[in-house]
Amino acid sequence: MKINWGTSIVLVFIGFISFILYFVIKMNTNQNYEHDLVTEDYYKKELAFQDEINAEENSKTLTKDITVKKKAEGLVISFPKDKNYNDIKGTIFLYRPSNKKLDIKIPISLSDSTFVIKDQNLLDGRWNITIDWKYQGISYLFKKSITY
Incomplete structure (x- = not known):
């Protein structure tokens, strides 16, 4: 054929x-x-975006901002030492862009000015850290991307 x-x-x-x-x-x-969407409540978060901008502006007025360092025991988050750690309230959100199931949300409860996230809770790779915290009624917001 x-x-x-x-x-x-x-x-x-x-x-x-x-x-x-x-x-x-x-x-x-x-x-x-x-x-998956990046966030489930996209429109709800969009409405609260001005509050987020204000909290970031408040963070810029701090004399010393939050520091995040990788150490042997895990991820160490240090809050400003000039603030009373007993009055700091809020949440730490670790967002993993590659897998939504690995996201971690932790309430802040401090016994000193540092907060440690254990090494076994974090996999190697990229993480977006968002720390939303309040001190004496003023909101602060810290955002950083790290490779763990």
């Missing part, structure tokens, strides 16, 4: 379309390729 060039072009198109459809169906049905 002899195939002319017109039939060959049609066969190539059919093969290409089949190839594309196979991958579209595979990507939509496989649970390993979940399609």
Whole structure:
């Protein structure tokens, strides 16, 4: 059987379309390729964005800001020493961009001016740290991206 060039072009198109459809169906049905938003409450967070901007501006007025360092025991977060650590309240949020299931949210409870996140809770890779804290009714916000 002899195939002319017109039939060959049609066969190539059919093969290409089949190839594309196979991958579209595979990507939509496989649970390993979940399609997640960055945050679940995107619109709710957007409404509170001005409060976040104000808290970041308050952080810029501090004489000494929060420091984050990787040490042997884990991730050490040091709050300003000129603030009374008993009056500091808030949350520490560790966001893992590659896997939503690894995100960690920890309430701040200090026994001194440092807070330690144990090494076994953190995997190697990129983390976005957001520390939302209040001191004497004033909100502060610290954001940093680190590679652990």
